[in-house]
Amino acid sequence: MTESSSPVALVTGASRGIGAALARYFAQRGVDLVLNYRSKGSRAEAVAAQVREYGRRALLVQADLTIAAEREAMAAQIAATYRRLDLLVLNASGGLEKDKPASYAMQLNRDAQLGTVDACFALLRPGGRIVFVTSHMAHFYGVQPVLDAYAPVASSKRAGEDALRARIPTFAERSLSLIVVSGDVIEGTITPKLLEREVPGMVAARRNQVGSLPTVETFAHAIVDAALDSDLPSGHTVFVGSTEIPLSDGF
Numbered sequence: 345m346t347e348s349s350s351p352v353a354l355v356t357g358a359s360r361g362i363g364a365a366l367a368r369y370f371a372q373r374g375v376d377l378v379l380n381y382r383s384k385g386s387r388a389e390a391v392a393a394q395v396r397e398y399g400r401r402a403l404l405v406q407a408d409l410t411i412a413a414e415r416e417a418m419a420a421q422i423a424a425t426y427r428r429l430d431l432l433v434l435n436a437s438g439g440l441e442k443d444k445p446a447s448y449a450m451q452l453n454r455d456a457q458l459g460t461v462d463a464c465f466a467l468l469r470p471g472g473r474i475v476f477v478t479s480h481m482a483h484f485y486g487v488q489p490v491l492d493a494y495a496p497v498a499s500s501k502r503a504g505e506d507a508l509r510a511r512i513p514t515f516a517e518r519s520l521s522l523i524v525v526s527g528d529v530i531e532g533t534i535t536p537k538l539l540e541r542e543v544p545g546m547v548a549a550r551r552n553q554v555g556s557l558p559t560v561e562t563f564a565h566a567i568v569d570a571a572l573d574s575d576l577p578s579g580h581t582v583f584v585g586s587t588e589i590p591l592s593d594g595f
Contacts, residue, residue, distance in 0.1 A: 350400070351375045352426045353571070356409060356460065357436030359384035361533050362477070364391045365564035366433060371398035373572060378403045378422050378429070380436065409436055409456040410448075415463040422467055429467040431571050433475045434460060434508075439497035440538040446496070453500035458507055470519035475571045476508055479535070480587055483526040489592035493542035497535075512579055521578035525567045528585025531557045546591075554586040 353370050357363040359381035367377050368391070377395050379402055381388040392402035403425050407414040422429060434457050439449025461474060468474075481490045482501035490498045505524060512522055529536050529550045536547045551557050558566075563584050570582045 351430040352378065352422075352428060353431035353433060354378040354380060354422065354429055354464065355433045355435055356380040357382075358391060359388040362530065362560055362564055362567070363435045365560050366435060366567055367391050367395050367402070368398070369564055369568040370431075370571075371395040371400040371402075373568060374400070375431070375572075376401040376426065378405055378418075378426070380405050380407055380409070380418060382406070382408050382436070409460055410451045412459060412463075415456075415459050419463040419467060422464070427467075428469050429464055430469055430472050431475065432461065432464055432468060432472070433477065433567065433571060434504075435477045435567075437477070437497070437501060439500055440493075440535065449496045449500040450503065453497065454504040454507055457504045461508070461511070465518075468518065468520055471574075472518075472520050473571055474508070474515065474520065474522045475567060476505055476522065476524045477567060478502075478505055478524060478526045480526050480528050480583070480585065481591060483524070483581065484587070484590065488590035491539065491543055491546065491591060493539055494535075509579060516578065521576070523570050523576055523578070524581040525563075525570050526581060526583050526587075527558055527563045527566075528554065528587075529557050529591065530563050530585075531559045533560060550591050553589050553591070558585040 353375050355363050355366050358367050358379040388404050392404050395402040405418045405421050407418040438452050478501050482498040485498040485502040539546055566584045
């Protein structure tokens with residue numbers, strides 16, 4: 345691919361759910377995409393096809409972000425294709441998987457986030473932005489109660505957010521900014537589906553508490569808006585959905 349003047353965004357975890365919606369909405373806003381995925385290649389190909397239907401470029405990069413060599417290889421592919429990044433959207437997360445060790449949540453939600461920033465740091469142009477996608481239960485971890493089943497994810501994502509915020513002065517030296525986007529329980533995503541196995545009725549209870557829950561589309565639009573809003577100061581947090589009533593095991 346030849347270099348163009350269009351912004352370039354890397355979206356991690358872009359093969360499904362929020363990540364796939366982000367890719368579509370960025371493409372609609374004139375942004376070229378790097379679509380990172382871990383294992384869902386056919387789904388990622390479908391997302392790339394949608395991006396191209398909007399006339400934008402799409403680079404597919406398979407990489408397990410918990411593996412340093414794969415992060416570095418991803419950055420090398422981006423450098424060879426686009427030569428730069430304007431946006432780094434840290435959307436990939438996890439920690440509820442049954443086949444992973446207890447340490448996996450921290451490896452993915454903190455260490456891999458920092459590692460991805462490090463791998464891509466030289467590619468980010470001055471004026472670029474890093475966006476960390478999180479949840480209210482994680483953002484308010486330690487301040488508000490949290491579902492026991494989600495606590496390992498919440499603590500690790502809060503650790504990831506804290507570690508990124510600690511780097512804001514370093515980002516500023518390169519004229520880069522950090523924005524955090526936090527969401528309530530998002531209708532139709534994998535996390536509430538997994539939590540329902542441990543806490544049956546959780547989604548309906550949350551919906552009854554707050555009236556309505558954000559959809560994938562609503563959350564993705566908010567993330568894209570935040571990523572592209574140059575007036576937001578570094579360190580700003582955008583909240584999507586209710587923050588007034590914490591979700592806990594007592595509902």
